Amino acid sequence: MSRTDGQIEDRGYWGSKAEFLLAVAGNVVGLGNVWRFPYLCYKYGGGAFLIPYLVFVVTCGVPLFLLETAMGQYTREGGITCWHRLCPLAEGIGYAGQMILLYSCMCYIIILAWALFYLFFSFSPELPWASCDNTWNTDYCIVGAARNLTLNRTTPMNSTSPATEFWERRVLSLSGGIEQMGHINWEILLCLIAMWMTCYFCIWKGVKSTGKVVYFTATFPYAMLLVLLIRGLTLPGALQGIMFYLYPEPARLSDPQVWMEAGAQIFFSYSLSVGSLTVLGSYNKYNNNCYRDSLWLCLLNSGTSLVAGFAVFSVLGFMAHQQGAPIEEVAESGPGLAFIAYPQAVAMMPLPQLWAVCFFIMIILLGLDTQFVGMEVVMTSVMDLFPMVLRKTGRREMFLLIFCLICFFGQLVMVTEGGMYVFQLFDYYACNGACVLFLSVFESLAMGWTFGAERMFDIIEDMTKTRPNYIFMLCWKYFTPLVSLVSLVCSLVQYQPLTFNRWYVYPGWAYALGWLLALSSILLVPGWALGRLFTGKGNLRQRWHHLCSPDRNLPLTRKQRTEMQQMMRTAEMEDLF
Template structure:
């Protein structure tokens, strides 16, 4: 009896917090306290996407009107998926792959697909951090290297858009302006007539553009070319930092996030007060927030809102399941998920105030419309912001502060990508990889492999494979397929009512019933509609140039189909392993109400109960629950 109360063998393992494990397998760790989990989740979902994706999408698709589809998708996709993935990890006590194996062996490939996508992110996303480190180092120089044209990488046509506005007469044909930058003009300069002062976005020889193209990327007509050693050192430094943040698993991550998840908010607050006091900030905020309800008739505005939710909440990447798997069994993950969803939403809107205040200032000093300076993605961080900050008083300070903020936002996200992949592999081979020292070796192998592959992106033609991986490997269509399958598996195969019982067993009450119907109907339906829209429109728009188009198409197709092929492959694997038990959950999973129907709809039983798991009874689970700490 004492052994049963303590959660011994008769209780199907060693209790809900540790879970059953094979003999000789070391136990799995837990977060030291609740703060570590919340900070780790904050670091995982708050990243550069909140900074460069949401504000641009909001501006482009109706300003404040964009918040309508954004909040709707947050309610019907973001919140339900966020809870599903986090609760799945907490309930199964497993990483992104083995959690789905335990829930439904037939669909283990869904978890594998998410980890292939995470592997892509581990390989190419950290290049953004390497670029950021490169800019951060140059930010300590005075004057800033992208504020003058007298650098070795500048061409004869280098110019400052600010000088063009102040002295437009100097940029007309037959005008000599070599004295500005102490350069010699080419013989055919008088024939150059493409300069249009009303459309500065077309100018390819601005200060910041030449620094980005000629100094950072150093592009050539070669497909790959030689590796740039200085960027390789920046990439190596980024990997060293990320390695020592994750090499001990949650023991090291739990301590690192106290800094990496909190300091960015302080830095963002400082940038906010400086940005909103800049001349022209009001114009930028007007463009950012002015509601244009007509844009809601555009289906691409709704697609952009859904993609913002998917990317900024780290959906379908295994990160949420991984971080949730280190929770104690009784943690109130439902409350945490709702709070974290609100935090990410507020952070995205807040970041938009900073971005468009600065862009409004840039448009003001150039004397152009905001449409001519608005950009997204790397161009926002590595071209628009450096140019705007370079004309501020004490520009070095503000530039260093900005790139430090971006680095902390990016490194936090990448740490969670690494942890997701390392945890998934460890849980697949626990007997070997949970031994002392094995974790450090595994993370080192992941870091070395991804570093070597990442060298491809910092070659002379590296921006092309970077765009291919970004466009195909991390494509939103993959995330939509995974999210659709996740909700269908939980809602219809495992049973939404059974999963609700599991969550109630963990937190003490049932979540809002709307979430159940989202899992069963709304979320998969929206995912399918969005997927069809993307298939009909987006892939036909990928153009990387005539000569590289066949290569890009082949490589992109492989990147896109590889994670998706994991799903049918593992269906056949499950069929080969045990064809009679392809959809039954693992007997190791704790079922508090094994005799209740698996799924009901409108008070009608859709799928009946499957009976208690082998070796467990409802009475045993009640005894375990009495021993479990009730504080959450």
């Protein structure tokens, strides 16, 4: 199709099968594989944690991964319009998923800005988080302190490590609470601008540019991970760290929290229920074998998590060995691992700058492809919603620029002195597991029962020439909604208000704001369904039937074509007689 002003551009396909696989791998293999899964294994029973983890992989992870990928490949639509074609009543799931992705894009890129800031300092002659001789250090800073290496504090008199003070006092310029926002940290702001510009040019031409960028961003982190793994395993104390990582504690399986954490990890790690896989699958050709792709990608994701645990805990074991401290005092999850514990351990190694550069390049690239693929998902979903307006030549780039600017100005509060408190509020409420679990319940019910699991099986068989295992049908109809619902209820029953550093309690208005952020996505599902039911044409029964019926213009499967031909032959025979 020639590119002329005002012409509607073709939606396009992936340039090759490898582009699709790398894009999905880059999206699902992210920071959670490195800084969350290993910590969960250590904290919740070591090798025994793999049991609930695998249960959720089988009942929720792989079935929903296949379902969402197949939905996109079949409809060739984004995360919103695919629901309009398959089950209009559930279209609110698409809107809710894009809302969660929008919040995630605003939070995730802040982490990349922090990592870029650390990367710059990694080229210093002496790592600034290795000593207490800097202007930001306090009198309580002690090199090699075995206490307070994480974000935990008990009293102000406790000694702190230089890595902790660099993170809190130099990077974050942390204020006393969310009530004290303070001024903007201009250095972090510049890093944030650099990351937004990088993401913009990675996806400004759609899958034509995204498909090429992922060749580097999705593969190079594995090279860095392999380097860090080999280095970690050769350090003294590495075996101690790995034992803490995998030592099985079967008694922990009776703890409901263990199962909840395993479920939450699967939903976040596999990028389920937010439309990411649907959009990525929608750029495939109709006959692509998404069944085989889904199985291999799920295996790659979980395998990466397991291997990353060896890389992380071998280094933490070395850190504990060097300080003569229990590994419980150095093990950490989330930003505490990436920006305190691991940098502190790197500072103790020979050639610390080299290992710091490798680590933060890995962090940036792991997060970068997850970030720009998330942006691409939102872009595609909105453009598919308004194709006549947004798919005209030249308008994609302008719309993407507007999207980036809206997110950028909306997150400026996160780069202030009190920005970390706002960041955690968004991360804990707007992007939390309860929101995703809620969507997964209705997604599996809508596709398993309203659209029909049997019909979805026929579609996948027609596209891939392979009949999926019957266990997937059971999961879509029974196991996935049941497991998701139980996990959702348990997470609400055992809800704990957000705290920071386990010592700062947010004010009441901040918790109210957090719940509003969570409800802003959750309420879109019932709100959209009720709105369509009350505003549609005909009586209530007719509206319900219309909203539960798929689009008649969807591609017909081989089975449907055969049935239609038989009906036509039967009708012709009846006419003859």
